[in-house]
Amino acid sequence: MTAPDVKATVKFVSDDLFLGVTPSGHALPLDTDSHRSIAPSPVELLLVALGSCTATDVAGILAKKRQHVTSYVVEVTGTRRDEFPRKYTAMKVHHILTGRSLSPTAVAHAIELSDTKYCSVAATLRPTVEIQTSFEIIEEPRDEPRE
Secondary structure, eight states: OOOOOOOOOEEEETTTTTEEEOTTTTTEEEOTTTTTOOOOOHHHHHHHHHHHHHHHHHHHHHHHHHOEEEEEEEEEEEESSSSSOEEEEEEEEOOOOEEEOOHHHHHHHHHHHHIIIIOOHHHHHTSSSSSEEEEEEEEEOOOOOOO
């Protein structure tokens, strides 16, 4: 069964500035003038889309695995072609998780599930974009006993 179509709109405002409206009705400015850069560009949003998509999956999976995550950051870097169209050829997704006694096996499994099964953005970008993932775990220090 196919999900119903969704529609976004993009309206020209002026001088390489646009207003995008998502299918859920949220508006965001887009700036295609890289020198002015007063709003994200469409290609920058691809990096944010991938990072937020996988972060949502991983956080949810780790919560179900009862992993105590106190901080979670996803860094996404992209490599683009020099020639037009200047599409992304590769993206690196680095997960940085802080918590208490996080299981590296649980983290790796959550990332793998997101990367191969759940993240719609990653699935959309592949196979034309090579996506590499990595992670690091930072142990949160225990509270020092008070004297």
